[in-house]
Amino acid sequence: MVEWTDAERKAIIGLWGKIDVGEIGPQALSRLLIVYPWGQRYFKAFGDLSTNAAIMGNPKVAQHGKTVMGGLENAVKNLDNIKQTYAKLSAMHSEKLHVDPDNFRVLAECISLCVAAKFGPSVFTAEVQEAWQKFLSVVVSALGRQYH
Amino acid sequence: MQHFKGHFLLLLEARTGNSICQVLFSQHYTERDRTSATMLSNKEKDLIKEIWERLTPVAAEIGADALLRMFASYPGTKTYFSHLDISPNSSHLLSHGKKIVLAIAEGAQDISQLTVTLAPLQTLHAYQLRVDPRNFKLLSHSMLVSLACYLGDEFTPVAHAAMDKYLSAFAAVLAEKYR
Numbered sequence: 079m080v081e082w083t084d085a086e087r088k089a090i091i092g093l094w095g096k097i098d099v100g101e102i103g104p105q106a107l108s109r110l111l112i113v114y115p116w117g118q119r120y121f122k123a124f125g126d127l128s129t130n131a132a133i134m135g136n137p138k139v140a141q142h143g144k145t146v147m148g149g150l151e152n153a154v155k156n157l158d159n160i161k162q163t164y165a166k167l168s169a170m171h172s173e174k175l176h177v178d179p180d181n182f183r184v185l186a187e188c189i190s191l192c193v194a195a196k197f198g199p200s201v202f203t204a205e206v207q208e209a210w211q212k213f214l215s216v217v218v219s220a221l222g223r224q225y226h
Numbered sequence: 227m228q229h230f231k232g233h234f235l236l237l238l239e240a241r242t243g244n245s246i247c248q249v250l251f252s253q254h255y256t257e258r259d260r261t262s263a264t265m266l267s268n269k270e271k272d273l274i275k276e277i278w279e280r281l282t283p284v285a286a287e288i289g290a291d292a293l294l295r296m297f298a299s300y301p302g303t304k305t306y307f308s309h310l311d312i313s314p315n316s317s318h319l320l321s322h323g324k325k326i327v328l329a330i331a332e333g334a335q336d337i338s339q340l341t342v343t344l345a346p347l348q349t350l351h352a353y354q355l356r357v358d359p360r361n362f363k364l365l366s367h368s369m370l371v372s373l374a375c376y377l378g379d380e381f382t383p384v385a386h387a388a389m390d391k392y393l394s395a396f397a398a399v400l401a402e403k404y405r
Contacts (some may be wrong), residue, residue, distance in 0.1 A: 113387040130383060187367060194374035195381045199291065202375060204298040211299050 080216050082157055089209035094154045096197065103147030104140035106189040108133050114184055120177055146185070153217050161220045168224035179222035186214040266395070270388035271337050277377075277385065278331035285331065288372050289323020290315075296368035303361055330369075333396055340399045352403035359404060362397035369393060 082090075110117050111133045118127050124138040133139055149167070156163045171177045190211060194202045202210075266274070281288055294314060297304050310318040333343050351357055370389060374381045 109383050109386060112383040113390055134383070191370055191374045191381070191386065194371045195378055198378060199372075199375040202371075204291075204295045207295055207371060208298040 080158070080160070085205070086209040086212065087157060089206045090157070090213045091154060093193070093197075093201070093206055093210055094150070096201070097147075097193065099147040099151075100144050102189065102192050102196065103143035103145070105143070105192040106185060107139055107143030107146065108136075109188040109192065110181070110185050111139065113188070114181075117181055117184070120175065120181075147189070150217065153213070153220075157213075160216050161223060164217065164220035165224055168221045171221060172225040179218075179225055182218040182221045183215075186211075186218050189214065266337060266388065266391055270384075270391070273385060273388050274337065274392045275334045277373075277389070278327075278334040281327065281376075282331050284376075285327035286320040286324035288369075288376060289325070289327040290319045291323070291375070292365065292369040292372040293319060293323050293326070295371055296365050299368065300361075300364045303364055306355070306357055306361075326365075330393075330396060334392065337392065337395070340395060341402070344396070344399050348400060348403045351400055359397065359401035362400060366390075366393040366397060 111121070111127060112130050121127060121139070121142075124136060124142075126132040126136060127139075152163050153160050171179070171182075190207070193210070194207070293312065297307075297312060304312065307322075310316075310322065312319050329344075329347060333340050336343070370386070370393070373389060374386075377385070
C-alpha cells in the first residue's frame with residue numbers, strides 16, 4: 079500500500095488540474111518515439127513515423143498520447159488503489175499488446191519533461207517533481223504488475 | 227579533416243604515411259562521428275555545444291537546481307553528500323552544482339574528445355568517489371528536467387534527444403575506469 083503525505087496528494091492533484099491532457103499527452107508520446115526510436119516497434123499500424131515532423135504531425139500518435147494521458151485521470155482519482163485500478167490495463171499490455179514494461183518508465187520520464195518544459199521551475203518545483211514522479215512510478219509499477 | 231579525430235587516422239598514418247588515405251577517411255567520417263557508444267550527428271553536437279555555452283554563466287543555478295531535484299526524487303543519492311550542506315541555496319550546493327555543469331559544458335566543447343577531457347574525472351570517480359554509476363542516470367534525468375524548466379519551448383524533441391544522448395555518453399565515459 080503506497081503512503082502519500084498530504085503535501086504529495088496536494089501536489090499531484092494540483093499539478094494534474096493544470097495539465098491539458100490533449101496537449102501534454104501527444105507531446106510526451108511524440109518525444110518517446112523521437113528520443114527512443116525503438117519504441118516505434120509498437121506502432122507499426124500508425125502510418126508515417128519516418129521523420130520527427132511525421133511523428134509530431136501524426137494524428138494517430140496524437141490521439142494515442144491523449145488516450146494514455148487521459149488514463150492517468152483514473153490513477154489521480156484512485157491514489158490509494160492504483161494497483162487494482164490498473165490491473166486490467168496491465169494484463170492487456172502484457173497479453174495482447176506485448177509491450178516491454180520498461181517503456182512505461184520511459185514514457186513517464188517523457189511526461190515529466192513535457193510538464194517541466196510547459197510549467198517551468200516555479201510550478202514544477204523539486205518537491206512537486208518528487209510527488210509527481212512518485213505518482214508516475216506507482217502507475218508504472220501497476221502497469222507492469224500483471225506481466226507473467 | 228578537423229571533424230575526424232578517431233584512432234583510425236593515426237593507424238593509417240603509421241602504416242602508410244599516405245595523406246590521400248587520410249583525406250578519404252576524413253571525408254567518410256565527416257558526417258557522423260562516433261562518440262562512445264552513441265551516435266551524435268554534427269548538427270546535434272553543435273546544438274549541444276551552443277546550449278551549454280549559453281548556460282555557462284548560470285552554471286551554479288542550473289547545477290544546484292539539478293542536484294536539489296535529484297536529492298528530492300531519489301533520496302539515496304544524498305548518501306554521497308553527507309559531508310556537505312545540501313540545503314537549498316547553500317554555498318556548498320551552488321559550488322558543487324557549478325562544478326558539475328562546467329564539466330558537462332567543457333565536454334560539450336569537443337564531444338569527440340570526451341575520453342580525453344574526462345580522464346581526470348574518470349580517475350576521481352572510479353578510485354576516490356566511487357559513486358555507483360547507476361546514479362549517473364538519476365542525475366542525468368534531473369539535469370534534463372532542469373534544462374526543460376529553464377529552456378521551456380526551446381527544449382524541443384530534437385534538443386531533448388541530443389541532450390539525452392550526450393548525457394548518456396558522458397556518464398558512460400565517466401564510468402569507464404570503474405572496472
